[in-house]
Amino acid sequence: MMRNFKNYHKFNPNQKISFDGQSIFERGLEGFQGEDVFVDGISVKCLIQSKSNDGLFRYILAKPDEIKLGSVVEWDVGKWLIVTQPNDNKIYKKAEMRLCNNSIKLSSGDKQVDTGKINEITGKPIKKLVPGEIIEVPCIFERTTSVNGSDQPINLPDGQAHITIPYSTNPHLKIGLKTQFYSEEYIVHDIDYSKVIDGVGTIKLIAKKKVSDNQ
Numbered sequence: 001m002m003r004n005f006k007n008y009h010k011f012n013p014n015q016k017i018s019f020d021g022q023s024i025f026e027r028g029l030e031g032f033q034g035e036d037v038f039v040d041g042i043s044v045k046c047l048i049q050s051k052s053n054d055g056l057f058r059y060i061l062a063k064p065d066e067i068k069l070g071s072v073v074e075w076d077v078g079k080w081l082i083v084t085q086p087n088d089n090k091i092y093k094k095a096e097m098r099l100c101n102n103s104i105k106l107s108s109g110d111k112q113v114d115t116g117k118i119n120e121i122t123g124k125p126i127k128k129l130v131p132g133e134i135i136e137v138p139c140i141f142e143r144t145t146s147v148n149g150s151d152q153p154i155n156l157p158d159g160q161a162h163i164t165i166p167y168s169t170n171p172h173l174k175i176g177l178k179t180q181f182y183s184e185e186y187i188v189h190d191i192d193y194s195k196v197i198d199g200v201g202t203i204k205l206i207a208k209k210k211v212s213d214n215q
Contacts, residue, residue: 038074039067048075056099061092069201070166072138073097079138081164083202100138104165104179104205106172107131140164141181159209161186167196167203178210185210 035048039062046062058080060067067073073080079100086093117126142162144153156162161181177188186207195201 035075039071042066051096058097058099059094060097061094064088064090064093067093067095069095069195069197072100072166081138081140081166081202083140083164098140100140102139102141102163102181103136104139104163105134105136106168106170108133108135108170137165137168159211161207161209163188163205163207164202165205167193167199167201173203173205177205179207 033047034045037044037046037048037060039046044062044066046060046066049059049061051057051059060073060080060082067082067086069082069085071082073082077099080097081100082095082097084096086095111130111132112127113130115126115128118124119126140163142164143156143160145156145162146153163179163181163186173188173191175188175190179186179188187210188205188207190206192204192206196203
């Protein structure tokens, strides 16, 4: 009778496959294909793969806890925004990132400061707003969009633009926000939060070009 050695030394083939895959991936990170980048300001070793001929789209492969939807990656020619939910195979995560072509300026840490004066009607102290630090948030500014996952661009309605940025709770990110791109002023008319899950992801500002002072 032939003996079954399947559980000899408690050998687990799935664990061996996972271990071998992890070893191959880590050798790739340390080899000539490995790239040193910054993800949300933290130094990370990863792999970068091509996706499009124009160089505006790339794939990033990194350890599972190092990238997420909405992360900003500093690599090569500039800053990239991870725009897809990373696929996780327990060895590494893979996601698509796009080259940011602009940035949006926001004030951070605004404060209400007491002026030392009293409102004669309400009797309450009069305060004034002191703007905080101006920060530049990397973004993807575009006048085209794609439909149903197609890579074929379709022009947005005249004067409209989409601005994709990492999710943020900055109070200035609201409908009515005025911002400027390429010497033209835009006003945010809507905000799409559909790619935000548990405070992580990207938001899309739907803006229209300002055409008069009455807007």
